[in-house]
Amino acid sequence: MPLQLHHVVVDTHDLPSLAAFWSEVLHWPVLSEREREIVIGPSPEAPVGMCFMPVEDEKVVKNRLHLDLTTEGADRDAEIERILALGARRIDVGQTGQESWDVLADPEGNEFCVVRPKTTLIS
Structure with missing residues (x-):
């Protein structure tokens, strides 16, 4: 069996x-918690x-x-605002704005990036 991404x-x-x-960002539950790791x-x-x-x-x-997150079926701007309210911040790594x-x-x-949904990127 080939290798698979695990974590x-x-x-x-x-x-x-x-x-x-x-x-909170991903709406994922904690699956395990040990002294030196949380999954x-x-x-x-x-x-x-x-x-x-x-x-x-x-x-x-x-x-x-880095991670690229997308917002299939959700309001992208609202999700970005939600993530910012959780403690994220906008950063500049040399973007042009386009x-x-x-x-x-x-x-x-x-x-990490919040990208447009795939359906938006294809059209």
């Missing part, structure tokens, strides 16, 4: 807070989830890997 692992300074932020996902049977693990290192550069995405950062500075 996206996110290093964090504040394990419970960052896991709670992403749980969230759409369900225990889902093929992929997010795992949060504590680190002491400071984040100093732009992420080499992109089909908005760049945000979670409370610990990890960049």
